[in-house]
Amino acid sequence: xxxxxxxxxxxxxxxxxxxxxxxxxxxxxxxxxxxxxxxxxxxxxxxxxxxxxxxxxxxxxxxxxxxxxxxxxxxxxxxxxxxxxxxxxxxxxxxxxxxxxxxxxxxxxxxxxxxxxxxxxxxxxxxxxxxxxxxxxxxxxxxxxxxxxxxxxxxxxxxxxxxxxxxxxxxxxxxxxxxxxxxxxxxxxxxxxxxxxxxxxxxxxxxxxxxxxxxxxxxxxxxxxxxxxxxxxxxxxxxxxxxxxxxxxxxxxxxxxxx
Amino acid sequence: xxxxxxxxxxxxxxxxxxxxxxxxxxxxxxxxxxxxxxxxxxxxxxxxxxxxxxxxxxxxxxxxxxxxxxxxxxxxxxxxxxxxxxxxxxxxxxxxxxxxxxxxxxxxxxxxxxxxxxxxxxxxxxxxxxxxxxxxxxxxxxxxxxxxxxxxxxxxxxxxxxxxxxxxxxxxxxxxxxxxxxxxxxxxxxxxxxxxxxxxxxxxxxxxxxxxxxxxxxxxxxxxxxxxxxxxxxxxxxxxxxxxxxxxxxxxxxxxxxxx
Numbered sequence: 001x002x003x004x005x006x007x008x009x010x011x012x013x014x015x016x017x018x019x020x021x022x023x024x025x026x027x028x029x030x031x032x033x034x035x036x037x038x039x040x041x042x043x044x045x046x047x048x049x050x051x052x053x054x055x056x057x058x059x060x061x062x063x064x065x066x067x068x069x070x071x072x073x074x075x076x077x078x079x080x081x082x083x084x085x086x087x088x089x090x091x092x093x094x095x096x097x098x099x100x101x102x103x104x105x106x107x108x109x110x111x112x113x114x115x116x117x118x119x120x121x122x123x124x125x126x127x128x129x130x131x132x133x134x135x136x137x138x139x140x141x142x143x144x145x146x147x148x149x150x151x152x153x154x155x156x157x158x159x160x161x162x163x164x165x166x167x168x169x170x171x172x173x174x175x176x177x178x179x180x181x182x183x184x185x186x187x188x189x190x191x192x193x194x195x196x197x198x199x200x201x202x203x204x205x206x207x208x209x210x211x212x213x214x215x216x217x218x219x220x221x222x223x224x225x226x227x228x229x230x231x232x233x234x235x236x237x238x239x240x241x242x243x244x245x246x247x248x249x250x251x252x253x254x255x256x257x258x259x
Numbered sequence: 260x261x262x263x264x265x266x267x268x269x270x271x272x273x274x275x276x277x278x279x280x281x282x283x284x285x286x287x288x289x290x291x292x293x294x295x296x297x298x299x300x301x302x303x304x305x306x307x308x309x310x311x312x313x314x315x316x317x318x319x320x321x322x323x324x325x326x327x328x329x330x331x332x333x334x335x336x337x338x339x340x341x342x343x344x345x346x347x348x349x350x351x352x353x354x355x356x357x358x359x360x361x362x363x364x365x366x367x368x369x370x371x372x373x374x375x376x377x378x379x380x381x382x383x384x385x386x387x388x389x390x391x392x393x394x395x396x397x398x399x400x401x402x403x404x405x406x407x408x409x410x411x412x413x414x415x416x417x418x419x420x421x422x423x424x425x426x427x428x429x430x431x432x433x434x435x436x437x438x439x440x441x442x443x444x445x446x447x448x449x450x451x452x453x454x455x456x457x458x459x460x461x462x463x464x465x466x467x468x469x470x471x472x473x474x475x476x477x478x479x480x481x482x483x484x485x486x487x488x489x490x491x492x493x494x495x496x497x498x499x500x501x502x503x504x505x506x507x508x509x510x511x512x513x514x515x516x517x518x519x
Binding site: 005006007009010011012013014015046047048049050051052053054055075079080082083084233235236237238239240241242243244246248250252 | 261263264265267268269270271272312313314315316317318319321322328329330338342343346497499500501502503504505506507508509510511512514516
């Protein structure tokens with residue numbers, strides 16, 4: 001039987017974008033070194049890139065070790081968690097500040113089953129490298145009822161076209177660091193973000209402490225496979241001891257017409 | 260029931276990476292080529308910055324794919340390698356009888372390999388040399404049995420999709436003409452032991468990698484780990500590499516997938 005492959009990842013790029021931590025934008029991602037002086041035949045330049053890496057960037061997972069002591073580092077996650085049948089669900093009806101809840105997964109199509117890998121299309125990837133501010137601050141995000149639904153339904157891995165596993169307002173205690181969100185949220189809704197979201201990154205905690213593979217910044221060709229059940233592969237590269245790691249998320253779709 | 264086998268070697272502090280001029284620049288260590296197996300310090304290539312683990316190094320470490328950009332003029336970068344070239348049916352061939360210092364892997368070895376290699380296959384070669392990865396890096400990098408041009412030509416004629424091996428690169432350990440200036444310690448060792456002139460035995464710099472990449476064949480290096488469990492089998496292989504724009508290589512999780 002034939003198959004077709006779809007890349008649901010963004011490559012590491014000097015164009016970014018990166019999560020708006022303080023100070024991260026000083027890093028140069030990829031530097032090119034050319035080999036003029038070491039006697040390559042003809043002393044031609046051969047490129048060797050140096051990767052100055054932040055692992056929590058581009059399409060990446062937050063490993064269980066991110067949230068729990070003794071949790072898996074990225075390369076320790078069992079391969080079985082990173083591969084298997086799954087669904088790409090369509091949440092593109094969602095809007096700015098929307099909360100992804102149990103009801104959304106309950107009514108999602110295709111129907112989510114135990115053991116699935118769930119990939120969520122929020123539509124927000126349309127802002128990737130186009131409108132950094134919208135991408136990082138307004139995306140529809142998981143709240144605990146959604147994360148708990150996934151755990152209760154024995155989903156083994158989840159990824160989404162979201163800048164983080166948690167809702168953009170889930171930064172209790174960090175009002176000063178993300179002050180613009182609180183101001184805008186108040187302007188839009190009339191409400192205090194700190195009252196509506198009283199925990200710091202609760203969904204990271206729920207997903208990582210249950211040893212799930214949890215992926216952020218999914219994108220690429222996701223629109224082409226939204227609404228399908230297919231095989232998903234999301235293997236981290238073999239680098240030891242990292243608590244975040246880029247993953248190449250690939251959808252493998254059966255294509256009976258293809259050899 | 261699907262079973263997955265991890266055929267990947269990891270990069271970690273203290274693991275060896277193929278030595279490049281880049282090493283000098285990042286780490287300030289002079290003479291990065293000396294011994295070809297200078298061990299990394301405990302602070303490199305992985306370290307903590309801003310409260311998170313980070314990486315500073317080149318990409319030819321652990322199990323990785325070399326992009327055409329790395330060896331041929333006008334070659335594509337690793338992020339442009341089509342996913343179809345990183346996935347598909349393949350065979351894990353047993354070359355553990357070739358597990359000898361400086362052994363040459365030739366066309367004949369592939370011709371008689373089992374399972375029989377077919378067009379479109381991803382071929383993974385188990386030479387047994389992964390035994391030395393991280394255990395004796397001098398031996399791993401300087402003495403490994405490797406392909407000579409007849410092997411690469413065979414794979415190209417066969418139209419394989421990819422070639423992976425329990426080796427640091429697609430070329431023979433001595434294929435670094437002129438060896439005397441590239442790897443003087445290795446030159447001394449080879450002449451001392453065999454009395455032969457490596458310039459005559461291996462007159463071209465990295466011939467296999469260049470011809471394989473030119474033919475569009477995916478080249479995967481440093482396979483290992485659980486490969487003994489799957490040697491001699493046909494299965495599906497995945498080598499979806501960590502995509503980095505315009506880069507010359509990419510670390511990859513090489514996985515064998517067996518569906519029962």
